[in-house]
Amino acid sequence: MLGSIWQYVYTSFLRYWLKWLVRQATGTCELQRICSGCKPGATRTARAEYSLQSSKNKVLRGALETSKDGLEKCVDQIMKEKNIKPQKDPLFKGSLHVCLLQITGYSSLYSSVEDLRKEVFSSDNPEHEAMLLKLWDLLMPTVELESRVTKQWGDIGFQGDDPKTDFRGxxxxxxxxxxxxxxxxxxxxxxxxxxxxxxxxxxSYAIVGINLTEMAYSLLKSGALKPHFYNSVQGAPELRDFHQLYCYLAYEFDRFWVAEEPESIMHFNQYRERFHSLVRARLQEPDVSLALTVASR
Incomplete structure (x- = not known):
């Protein structure tokens, strides 16, 4: 209760006056101090994001919803609002632009991922079918698939004779x-x-892989992946960056599973949650970057 009251008092009154006092003392606004005082990455971008979210200025708050094409103009407007002269702080504009690229790019990435999640796998779609058959060829290059609907799909971890039912989630x-x-x-x-x-x-390789996709999606949706993307992508994160994050989860979960030596697959949910907790703990580290340590092809 007391914590909530303090948070309200701080955000509604004290924070504004503290910022005003520091600006009078230093001659710089909060965003300038963040951009000059923090190295590029999650700490700087997260602090800039909080500053913009907490601002009473509509221009600053609106920056969080600006399109990629409008960011440069948006930064100029912020500099005008805060009376920041490029001659006195030549690095500010570029630093804030990168922060906004990362912040708005994260929101855009979530929208793109959500669109793919909502797209239903269809056997009538030739592209979907080609992708499914490609998966078989990549994993089982020396084994020919006998037919489109076959028990062979179980060899790469699907539940039934037709994998399309496993993509529903x-x-x-x-x-x-x-x-x-x-x-x-x-x-x-x-x-x-x-x-x-x-x-x-x-x-079940494929089923667990889809389960790990759900884990990656939920982490993205909650905002938990912001530190990872803010540290690992010096700009707007894209779909490829999300797929790379999935590769990390797939590879590291396998290492975790083998090291733990579970008694049976019946304990999967228990170990999945333990792995999830380990990932979330890593995402609390300021310099976190969940990169797969092997080189991609």
Missing amino acids: MGLLGLINLVFFSENYSAEARQVLSHANHPKLGY
Whole structure:
């Protein structure tokens, strides 16, 4: 209760006057101090984002919803509003522009990921079908698929004879992530598949992969992935960056699963939550970057 009262008093009254006093003392606004005092990355961009969100100025708050094409003009407007002279602070404009690219790019990335998640896999769509067959060829290059509907799909971890039913939760996003990992990290994907087919420690490769897509999606939606993207992408994160994050999760989950040696697949949810907690803990680190340590093809 007291914490909520203090937060209200601070954000509504004290923060404004503290900012005013510091500006009088330093001759710089809060955004200038953030951009000059923090190195590029999550700390600087997150602090800039909070400053813009908390501002009473409509121009500053509106910057968070600006399109990529309008960012340069938006930065100029902010500099005008805060009376920031380029001659006195020549690095400010570029620094704030990068922060806004990352902030607005994250929102744009979420929209793109959400569109793929909502796109239903359709057997009538030739592109969808080609992608599914490509997944088989990437993971099982020496084994010919007998037919489109076959029990062979179980060899790469699908539940039934027709994989289309397994994409209901994550839509096309789940398939795209599986293909991206298999295409860009072929040796690693096949290694993970071999672990998944282990007689004792095995798990359903494709189903777990779709489950990890859901984990990546939920982390993105909650904003938990902001530190990772703000540190690893010096600009607007794109779909490829999200797929790369999935590759990290797929590879690291396999390492985690093998190291833990679960008694059976029946304990999957328990170990999945433990892995999820480890990832969220890593995302609390200021310099976090969840990059796969092997080189992509």
